[in-house]
Amino acid sequence: MISLAESTPRQRSRSETAEHALRRDIVLGTLAPGAALRELELAERFDCAQGTIREALMRLSEDGLVTRRARRDTHVAQASPDDAGELLRIRHDIECRAAVRVIESRDDALLRDLDTQLQAMRIAALRDDEYSLLEHDCSFHLRLFEAAAMPVVEPVLFRCLVHTQRFKVLNSAPETRDLKATAERHVSILEALMTGDPETLARALSHHITTIVDFGPNVFAAKGGHGT
Amino acid sequence: MISLAESTPRQRSRSETAEHALRRDIVLGTLAPGAALRELELAERFDCAQGTIREALMRLSEDGLVTRRARRDTHVAQASPDDAGELLRIRHDIECRAAVRVIESRDDALLRDLDTQLQAMRIAALRDDEYSLLEHDCSFHLRLFEAAAMPVVEPVLFRCLVHTQRFKVLNSAPETRDLKATAERHVSILEALMTGDPETLARALSHHITTIVDFGPNVFAAKGGHGT
């Protein structure tokens, strides 16, 4: 469904080209939160029609990377710790809960695809290409979740992934982010997947996610657990 | 941000008109899951240009109500119990966790707005207008969550609300859905909000959400709770 880094990177449409370039700038902070985005200006920059840019902006707004006010303007979205923290919690719960279904449907294609993403992450780390690493990190987790077969939930997970990544980039010093280590952090998820035990996979995912970025204590404390 | 039923129902743009009409048909099941949506066909039906419909379809795809395959086609999304169940769980956690922040920022405007939505739900129930009831139900919960000030999470909650509503409509007999009762179910949330106790509000929300629709046992059991 959602694919950021295709194995066969088919030719992108014009609106996709603009979308990806803007997405990159926003996630990496080149475009600062609050920056205004004018359709005609971007159309000139990307050498396409206004409507084509419009489409790209609408897709970015789907992921919450830009805020569109009808008939008014479009701005790069803010990146508040409150939003990021809550999205990280949601992500944690979604991925961990999916573990059971992932294990049930686990097949060779999944293991192969995940390994491909891991290799791509390693290459990105060697090249010191942080954005490429982020794309493949995203693809890794989405591919894993795809196995749980919940297509309507998938975009929710995608939003969580993108925003936690963006928050980390915007709120930590670049030299503190070890790309090689980030790639290797996925090995334990793969290993857990291969044990075939849902509980082990859930634990690996939980550890992976809770150690991404420090939001202070108690962020993952069991709040709101009023289940029957 | 997101508003389905404005107090001042400003004039809708052409794309919004089409969007809302389609949304209604999809949520109420008039447009069955899997139905194909062709841009030119819809453009003729709503008497507007293809691009205008295109925009409406993109917005519907933001909420997961339609599935768009680039350069191929657009279909009404499927409504699987797996997706709906997971979205209900996510919604439960989001709303309950927000209780603390809602209480903190609680003001007269919030209470007034929620009461307005409750009244609108009662009127919709009297008129036997189920979709209007659903819209105001949605607005009620979104307005409450707005007080938690997490704009990037808001669309996630919206998606959860829409899909749980749709699932209920598509999977229960109309005569079993008591509109008046649905409206009144929100009274206890308002009462809990007025106590000023976060825990009370969270409990009221939890009860409200867990009793919306029966997904079978254990749906709200504490899975994936691997927090530190």
Add this chain to the structure above:
DNA sequence: AAACTTGACATTATCGATAATGCAAGAATT
């Protein structure tokens, strides 16, 4: 018979131009 081309058709993507809207600054009114 299976696999591979081809071409007509259905559909989406993009364009360039124009219409509609919202904002802000200055003018008119009280």
Add this chain to the structure above:
DNA sequence: AATTCTTGCATTATCGATAATGTCAAGTTT
């Protein structure tokens, strides 16, 4: 002085036409 009313400008929304792409079935080759 404060408020309301214009008016020009910046920007988005919509249009109608054309280009690009994908689908599918019929025909061709192996």
